[in-house]
Amino acid sequence: MAKLNAAESIRGLACLAVVFSHLSLSFYPYLHHFSPDDRAHGQWDYFIHHSPFAFWYSGTAAVFVFFVLSGFVLSYAILRHQNVPKKVAEMAIKRYPRLAIPAFFSCILAWLALSYTDINSDLVNGWLQAYATQDVSLQQAAYEGSIGAFLFADSGSNWVLWTMQIELFGSIMLFVLLLMYYYKKPLFYIASVLLPLCGLWDDERFFLGMLSFVIGCYFYLYGKQMKPILAWGLFIAGLYFAGAHNNSHAYHWLYRILGWRTYDYSNFFSGVLIVSSIMLCNQLSDIFDKKPLVYLGKLSFSIYLLHLMLIYLVCIPAFNWFMGMGLNYDLSVLLAVIACLGSVLLASALYSEYVDALSIKVSNALAKWAMRS
Numbered sequence: 001m002a003k004l005n006a007a008e009s010i011r012g013l014a015c016l017a018v019v020f021s022h023l024s025l026s027f028y029p030y031l032h033h034f035s036p037d038d039r040a041h042g043q044w045d046y047f048i049h050h051s052p053f054a055f056w057y058s059g060t061a062a063v064f065v066f067f068v069l070s071g072f073v074l075s076y077a078i079l080r081h082q083n084v085p086k087k088v089a090e091m092a093i094k095r096y097p098r099l100a101i102p103a104f105f106s107c108i109l110a111w112l113a114l115s116y117t118d119i120n121s122d123l124v125n126g127w128l129q130a131y132a133t134q135d136v137s138l139q140q141a142a143y144e145g146s147i148g149a150f151l152f153a154d155s156g157s158n159w160v161l162w163t164m165q166i167e168l169f170g171s172i173m174l175f176v177l178l179l180m181y182y183y184k185k186p187l188f189y190i191a192s193v194l195l196p197l198c199g200l201w202d203d204e205r206f207f208l209g210m211l212s213f214v215i216g217c218y219f220y221l222y223g224k225q226m227k228p229i230l231a232w233g234l235f236i237a238g239l240y241f242a243g244a245h246n247n248s249h250a251y252h253w254l255y256r257i258l259g260w261r262t263y264d265y266s267n268f269f270s271g272v273l274i275v276s277s278i279m280l281c282n283q284l285s286d287i288f289d290k291k292p293l294v295y296l297g298k299l300s301f302s303i304y305l306l307h308l309m310l311i312y313l314v315c316i317p318a319f320n321w322f323m324g325m326g327l328n329y330d331l332s333v334l335l336a337v338i339a340c341l342g343s344v345l346l347a348s349a350l351y352s353e354y355v356d357a358l359s360i361k362v363s364n365a366l367a368k369w370a371m372r373s
Helices: 002-027 043-049 059-079 084-116 126-132 138-152 159-183 185-201 204-222 228-242 249-279 282-288 291-324 329-372
Strands: none
Touching: 002 059, 002 126, 002 249, 002 282, 002 291, 002 329, 059 084, 059 159, 059 204, 059 249, 084 138, 084 159, 084 291, 084 329, 126 291, 138 159, 159 185, 159 204, 159 291, 185 204, 204 249, 228 249, 228 282, 249 282, 291 329
8 A cells, every 4th residue: 555655645746846847947947948048047046957956847757757657556456456357448448538537627727718818928938928828729628638639749728738648558558568468478578568669650758658658567567675775776866867958067978878868868767766766665665655745646637737727827927916016036936936836736626626536437437337338
């Protein structure tokens, strides 16, 4: 039980990293320095960007954590069942509605927010301005929330939904692999190598996401209990890799090896190392098995889906207001971020209770009906 609770906690903390990633892009873009035009606001963001301590706002590492965890947890749920083929069929039926119902309503809410408000985004960074000033139609929002994000990673109405394609295809691939494992293990080993490679038809990030599912599955199947000293070493290494940026001084040695792939591959390695160190070490699992963190994990999908809209609806107006009061930039950002985080947690608690819970009920009912037919 501690391992599953720890998995929830990791997911919750990773989701916060996604939120901080988007907040940093909105107000302190030099923390990422994706664009050569980005300029540091002061010594602190320059220092953090070039330091090995940028893991706390690494949204890309966080999504790889999600993918590895999905591979681990789905394997756990299926292979512990007495009737593996039946459990695979049941979970395959559930998977799309479980993901799509919350994603769909998040796109509709984003459309409402962008269409029926006119919030001045002149004072924030161009990344957030682009989100705040875009035109989104109801048709686009409905399409992306139900089909586009899942099949083609189309996510104009809610930019975070690009991960839904990997989450859905990775889950389907894993279901196939687990059936192979049950019926014919040699075929499982071959397919677990070849199927992720098929992801290269899209791009390397898609391939790495699919590979993350397989690695999570292998952790469940063959992972051995680690000694705490090894697990802590891997965990710290995972945090280090999570902070990678191609032009960061702390990763210059790695950039000389990987070149422009440094960012994606380092974040991929980070997800693998963080999940393995916690899930395969009882000491670390126990540390993360804390009720507030587990509850945060319960809210994580809702936080992930809603936070960008709430940055627009709450954080920008709050920032504008504080700046209008004459407060300096850094203090205005801090107070606006605090207000935004509070709104995200509150809205996510409601969304989890009503929309996320609805998706679970609908997917369970659909699976029950289909399995009975």
